[in-house]
Amino acid sequence: MPILEVRGLRKSYNGRPVVAGIDLEMKDGEVFGLLGPNGAGKSTTISIISGLIKPNAGSVHIAGVDVFRDQMAARRLIGVVPQDIALYPTLTARENLAFWGHMYGLNGAPLRKRVDEVLELVGLADRADQRIDKYSGGMKRRINIGAGLLHRPKLLLMDEPTVGIDPQSRNHILDTVRELNRQGTSVLYTSHYMEEVEVLCDRIAIMDLGKVIACGSLNELRLLVGDKDVISIQANVSDARVLEGLRALPGIDAVSKDDGHVRVVAPYGRKVLGDAVACLVGAGIKVRSIEIKEPDLEGVFLHLTGKALRD
């Protein structure tokens, strides 16, 4: 039985579809990535799966339990780590975890023991009695994750859990997810950081405009791009006409820009490299470095949508 089964999910706001017919199936014990740019519908999908939002159509089953027909049973099976830090800043980490443990029905000695275990897991046992508002952003995020783990959920829904934190805390969170998965927890992980999804997830669904446009393992997704190369050119391009010029070049499939880089997908990277650089230099743009890479998730997304993940 799949740990998560989503069928024909649709949700619109004021007639605008935010989730436009999603089908997903997650195996028990899997770390499943939901990748897509901001506004792709990832958070709405997570909110529907966690029972917070009712869809206009479709069904969600968690370990066979219908999320909307048997809400309480479904909620006992899931742990939710929201994108925003949903904790009480003036309470200590221990008090916060104890409170959320109570909300999941834990009490007394088992709750105290579990709070200690979770504090150990997120690496904050030595700061347990400090108020959350004295914590760094990364530490708050770790407790934010901990609050969703107290009842040992079968499925953990993590919505962009590493937004806005330092690399050290990010690594700690990724290690925590791996450890949870090792202990048997299935994880649905949404992010717009492709690197995280690449290193964590067994399978990945790529979302855009409320739809799943591709789903599979990293290798399966790479195959969608085929033998094509991804050329990453470090250059600051602010003029959209320059990108249009690049797209118009023969032999180039897709072009996008992101974080001071221009990405070009082409069947034969080396063949079009000279023309692409000439186009940029001709427009007065300084090219700092050039790299031809194997297609990654960014390249897959670019190939499928013609735009960058972070556009």
Added chain:
Amino acid sequence: MRLIELARKDVLLILRDRKALMMIIVMPFVLTAILGGALGGIFREPASAIGGAFRLIIANEDKGEIGGRVAEVFQAAELKKLLIPKSVATRDEALSAVDKKEASVAVVIPVDFSERVLRGEPVAVEVYQHPDSPLRGSIVQAIAMAVTDHLSAVQTATATGLEIWGKSGAVRPQDLARAAAALAGQLQAAAEQAGRQQIEYQAVEPHKGVTAFQYYAAAMAVMFCLFATTSSGAKSFLTEREDGTLQRLLTTPTPRWQIVVGKLVGTLLNALLEMTTLIVATALVFRVSWGHSPLGLAIMVLAVSVGASGVAIFIASISRNSKVADLVSLLFIQLSALVGGSMVPLSALPEGAKKVGQFTFNGIANNAFVSIMEGRPPSAIVAPALVLVVAGLALALIGSRRLAAQGV
């Protein structure tokens, strides 16, 4: 139970919030000190000037001539500019009229007044004043004192004369002048000594009024109880929604009704904590007497807390966000405090404001606490306590339903 944990958490959050504590504990304490000290005069002197003639109720239950004479004194033409007398049949009617503020003062002449005067027995004319009208009361007391002094002198003279004539037997006509002089001397001495010993006016003050510190301790406790509930109830509902903790709560296997009731209980606990803290603190620091009815006080604390909690939940349900809730709460509290007599006593407000003010949250609660402090019977707080509880529960019900409809 989850709802108890929800309530406990809300109390803990308030106790950890220094800004909120300053607002709901320190501020009322400071304001009680300032207002109690600065406006003490209002409570020692009349709440307003005599302001022309005032209504006096006269209950002459005596059938005799002397009682009628005493009543006539208060109806004399010379006092027209000062008194507007009105006669009623019974003592109860007179006292009730004063309690209802239909008159400032009442004079009661008891049933067997004339008979007892003639028998030389002690007897009293009662002067019953409203605590808000101390000056008017003292004017009537002065008149009553003059009348009773006069009657005492007559009574004493009669008794003394009878005694002298009785002892001396037949008085010869040539001894009349000497005897009269002796009598006059004795009457004068007797009148001076007797004073009000035989016939007294009796100032009846079952409700002795409250001091400024007492009044403002109650007024501030009520006002800041509203602050406490709106900051822990109204605001916290919305800040939890804004901070995402409410959404997180809704993903846990905690039923929505428990979340709403837990919030309501937390709000109520904060209100009770606020009221109890202020009552104990003002009693210890300002030596404020909260009356001699712990049960009455407890009932009113609970009633005010329930009422304030209902107001808070209702405000939460009609506010789009925490800033709007802050604004709505502030407007409601300030308006109710101002019109309800938390800043300036109702008795010192214009008639129109006075009438409206007694029906505000603060007006109802303040008056009830003052009743307890004045030592009025517990029945005096039944109506206000019921009004606050029923209104609070009704508002909490409407608010909870609205919040549930909004997805909590």
